[in-house]
Amino acid sequence: MSKIGYARVSTTDQSLDLQVAKLEEAGxxxxxxxxxSASNTKRDGFQALLGYLRAGDTLIVTRVDRIARSVLDLQTLVNHLKSNDIQLQALEQPISTDSASGKAFLDMLAVFAEFELNIRKERQLEGIAAAKNAGKYKGRKPISDKAKQSILSLRAKATPVSQIASTVNVSRNTVYKVINQDINK
Structure with a gap:
């Protein structure tokens, strides 16, 4: 019977250190x-964790939203753990899957975590729409006609796309777009 921890952050800008320290402190x-993102269930560490857990183990997380962001994902995980005789415990929330009240509280937390995620997505979409309406979300600046002519001139000389991109200081994708636009004229 081992205590196995799982820590997750959404971006590389965030640090795992605090979660890992709390999990190690918990034994x-x-x-x-x-x-x-927790909505990505194909996370490498998560998949390795599932392969490592054994009957009698306790999976410990700092908070429920570190392991799942939707009620369905959490319930699927809890059912998988329960069928393999593995307990789930959260350090910052009074839950543990070894009691009916702990399981009920776990389900409530999952509902709120999913609600929070959906609200954040809605706010993000509202912010993008507002920025577009204000003219602040315009996309990339188009390349100059001079750069387009340079691309086409170099391509006519059978210059490789990578070399054209480097010479004109644009991406390979931009080179391909200019060439395709010229072909479709």
């Missing part, structure tokens, strides 16, 4: 980590 023998 975790091993801690798996990920730097990815």
């Amino acid at each position: 975790c023998d091993k801690v798996f980590t990920d730097m990815a």
Whole structure:
């Protein structure tokens, strides 16, 4: 019976250090980590964790939203753990899957975590729409006609795309777009 920890942050700008320290302080023998969104269930650390857990183990997280962002994902995970005789415990929330009240509280937290995620997505979309309406979300500046002519001139000389991109100081994708636009004229 081992205590196994799992820590996750959404972006590389965030640090796992605090979560890992709390999990080690709680007596975790091993801690798996990920730097990815919880909505991505194909996280490397999460998959390794699931392969490592054994009957009688306790999976410990700092908070429920570190391991799942939707009610369905959490319930699927809890059912998987329960069928393999593995307990789930959260350090900052009074939950543990070894009691009915702990399981009920876990489900409530999952609902709020999913609600929070959906609200954040809505706000983000509203912000993008407002920025577009204000003219602040215009996309990239188009390349100059001079740069387009340079690209076409170099391509006519059979210059490789990578070399054209480097010479004109644009991406390879931009080179391909200019060439395709010229072909489709």
